[in-house]
Amino acid sequence: MTVAKTRNDILQGTLALLVLRTLAASGPMHGYAITSHIHRVSGELLRVEEGSLYPALHRMEQDGWLRASWGRTETDREARFYEVTAKGRRQLAIERESWARLTEGVGRVLGYA
């Protein structure tokens, strides 16, 4: 994400995919934890810009894919936690499928001799 400066639907959709997958697998998290998780699990290949994250999180919340609430971290700090909803899980499945199709298509084009 740090490489691509342009905003486009593919990247935005990818972010949604990553966030949904993260939350579905690891349960409720706050924004910072999400970026840390993605950064770590991707082997530091992906870094989410804060500039993209929070607007995306709020948008996903408006769309009903996430549910947000204020809670306390282990260090007893107040933070806003996000968790995925049933609708979000359905959306996750859709996003996964379109990602699979995308990579398949790109791979075929690249592999064309």
Add this chain to the structure above:
Amino acid sequence: MTWFRRLINLARPNQLARDIDREMAFHIAERAEELRRAGMPEGDALLEARRRFGNRTLLSERTRDADVVTWLDSVLGDLRYAVRGMRRSPGFVLVAVGSLALGIGATSAMLSVAMGALLGSVPFPDPDRLVHVWERPETPATPQNPAARAPASYPELLDWRDGSRVFVALEGYDETNVTLSNLGEPVRLQGARVTAGFLAMLGVRPVLGRGLARGDDGPGSAPVAVVSHGFWRRRLGGDPAAIGRTLTIDGRAVTVVGVLPRDFLFAPAGDVEVLLPVDAAAARTSGRSSRWMRVVGRLRDGVSVDRASADLAAIMRRLAAQYPETNAGRAAYAVSLREEIVGPVRPLLLALGGAVGLMLLVACTNVASLFLARAIARGREFAVRAAIGAGRGRIVRQLLAESVLVAAVGGAAGAALAWAGVAWLATLPLHVADRMPFLRGLTVDAGVLGATMAVALGTGVAFGMTPALHAGRLSLALLGRRDGVDGRGTPGGRAWRALIAAQIAFTTVLLVGAGLMARSLTALLRVDLGFETGRVVTMRLALAGSRYEPPAAQQRFFETLVARARALPGARAAGAVSNVPLAGGGSTTLHVDGVPEPRAAARPEAMLRGVAGDYFRAMGIRLVEGRALGPRDDSAAVPAIVVSEGLARRLFGPGPAVGRRVRFYASPATAWTVVGVVADVRAASLDAPAPPIIYRSHLQAPENRMTVVVRAAGDPSALLTAMRREMRTLDPLLPVYEVGTMAERVASAPAVYLRRYLLALLGGFALVATLLAAFGLYGVIAYAVARRAREMGIRAALGATPRSIVMLVLRQGATLAAFGFAAGLAASGALGRVLGTLLYGVRATDQLTYGAVAALLAGVTLLASLVPARRAARVDPAEVLRAE
């Protein structure tokens, strides 16, 4: 659900911002914590975390945008900005809203009245089939009867009914006053006597009981009456069992048989409270030349008014041959009832309509120029906006918000003003409103209000958008210059000046109109009435009931009353007359003894008046020849008359009138001798020439209705109270009415009142328009001066005196005003046609008025241009040149 959340978030922006802030603060804290754990010192860690986070404000905003209904939020933002802008320039808002309110309010009120007049004046089914029938002597219109129309007689009505094939029905009516004496204090009621089929012809269905029927006017039938809705509510208490109740009308017991519907309105008869049947038998025997009945008819389908007139003319020719004595040379014609009612009011409506139309134009022009001026002044602001990336659409939206805001407030104020205006217009004094009963309960017409609003608001919004047109044309290069926009060549400047010139033109027309009305009014008030109005009081009585049936009783009563009035302290002279001046009346034909009889059509006519006591002295009517009538002119003496001066000249030429004898065609057996001549009196109306009048003593020609006239030595109202007391001792059961002074009567005569009304309106409009034009002129010149500050500085540096600079600016203003004035003068030429008969004693192209208006405008222009001119002269050339 999410939409709902977004809308709610609009209302709690602070809470939302705080939440987002907290969330981000947490993120930064976590990042800083992580960096510290990796070894970075505390301060640096925080700094780095913040830097990595990015533009917090921008992020906050973008995050927020996801949480609210964005477009609505930005519209609200525009409105908030607009409101702030309005608060900074209260003058602009005040004048803009004021102009809109005035334009919308005045126009809507006036047009609502006009529509009420035109549409509501004949509220009967199939109103365009109804016509009013008038008679006319075959001579051309005479000065005393400019419309050349007269009522008909009852036998003639019957002849018309028999002979005409174009009418479904022909019915007659006559206004009358009657006394009601069995419901509390005796009162006078306004009423009408109508023929039996009158209500049926109009298509009026009573809400209670029945209308008048065929048998009600017969000789032996029981006296009945139909009462108005208002009467039923006020005096019978809205009693559902009112039918069958008895009223004592003029001393006789009359049974109520019906109640008219609430919206019944027969304007020619005024605001009637009771309808009584005509006494058919008596009317039939009263003779063909006793003309008192007004006739209304309903035409058959497909018959035009002209055809009806032709038909009536044919019948009249037959009657002239059959009854040459009474009908020679008389014709009859029909006029649409709507025309009959609205016709007299039309000049007033036209004039008022024109005035408010102009007012609307002035208001729109003013609002347009205000917005344009603002646009020009903010040219710089919009250039900057465009430069930093605001799209055309965004700018347009901002301007729309401002215009709509002003328009909304102005529209609301205008609607309120319209309601108030209609309410005020509907409170004309009773006897004027009597002829225009459609004013009762009038409200603002929704359609009119909507249309006027659309015009005014449309103008405001359209001109509010003009900066958007300029924003595209302004280049950054222009921004660099200190002036921003050059005054002379401004795209808006020319339009602005044209608008101001137009405003001045409209103002000119209004001022000329007001001036002409003022001159008409003064001319009218200076007219020699022929009688005095100062300290002359009047009180009218109608004798009714069996007690006063014999003529001798009537005469005795009035003699006594006049004598008592004369004896009152504070009374200098007292008399009585059958009809005071300005009260109108019918006329009769006469013949001079010893002179060859002219053709029937050319017979002289005169109004008849009965007098008692010292009438001429009480009224201040000058005696020209001979003597006045007195107590010796009683039934035993020679029948004597006094004639008016004009009539004397006409009948007897330059020679003496006293001693000549006259006979009336209505009763040719009696010869009346002239014993005196008095000055002419405006007996019919202020603006009509004095009609010929013949006065007879009531002792020789009894009257049962007279107005007592007393000249007071001191306070008139004290005298009136004393007179009332005397009346009560004489006969407490007789109501008195039309109590007041002649001065009041003259002031409230329609001729005077209508013109004063119109003058007040025109004057008010003209004043407001002048003020607005002055402000507009000031604005446009001040702006021009400000823009040409550099030029003024250079001129001063090159040696121009302050005076010459002032003259330069003044000349600018004068040119603009001159254009406007010239255009206005040209338009004023049409005023003659619009004002028409309302002009009295002055031509539409009256030079005095034009001159006065020119002087006024010149003065206003001078004042408006003076302040900017002085400022221009004071420009310090050094400062201006340095700042370049």
